[in-house]
Amino acid sequence: MSNNKIPMRRCVGCMTSKPKKELVRLVAADGRPRVDSAGKANGRGVYLCADVECLEKALKRNALTRGLSLSGLDGETKDIIRSEFAGNL
Template identity: 55%
Template sequence: MRKTPQRMCAGCRQMKDKKELVRIVRTPEGEVLMDSTGKQSGRGVYLCRDLKCLEQAEKGRRLEKSLSHPVSVEVKEALKEALKEASDGRSS
């Protein structure tokens, strides 16, 4: 049986199923965006669908480090909104 690919969350640093994580990608064009399809090419970093993990990653500047690129406030705000929605959807 094939296992689901595992990726490390940049916040809590736990290995999780790829499909449980959100991917943030730096495109070859130098844009940083949230990759909802998982198919965007470029260098990616993964986060749990949990605001706490985003906060932890922000504190350690791990998104920037992993992507070797600054992550704009706009991207972070968009991520927060998306994570909020994801966690709301799960609890209801």
Template identity: 45%
Template sequence: MATTSHVPVRTCIGCRIRAQRAQLLRLVNDDGRLAVDARAVAPGRGAWIHPDPTCLELAERRRALGRALRVSGPLDAAPVREWFDSFRGRPPAHADRSRSGAGKTDCEGG
């Protein structure tokens, strides 16, 4: 019997489609502001979204950002839009795990 490695799967809060964790971008609540956690290592509750402005618009329209991050007030998505604009045409840094040391944490010796 062949064994397969486990691949973490998350659900995009915008389009509600399940995808591999490496294909999604993690968003966190940073002291009342929405922030991009490109390395997916920030402490606390996070929400996952495709790195696509369409999914961000869907999440805003559905008010999913506040619910997913358990925030009572509205969240400004401007930092996420700026992040999308700065990486337009390039893949996100967290998507390329082929570089040496990528994906390691301090406790793993990286």
């Protein structure tokens, strides 16, 4: 990559690196991933493309729990994340 001025982050769903501002940041709060819509929440974050398919890929490979050091996500929690994520696209 020639342009190293743009901060790049890797999507934990499709594993593609993209400019940080094109990605959605998620952080751990209250024991579950939450969309950090302002991009300013403290702590460890993971990034996803603004694409529900990348969220699904990340859920399937447990990339959110691993990246955010969470123990696991039940179905209800996953649905909350799905709607939160979709609401931020």
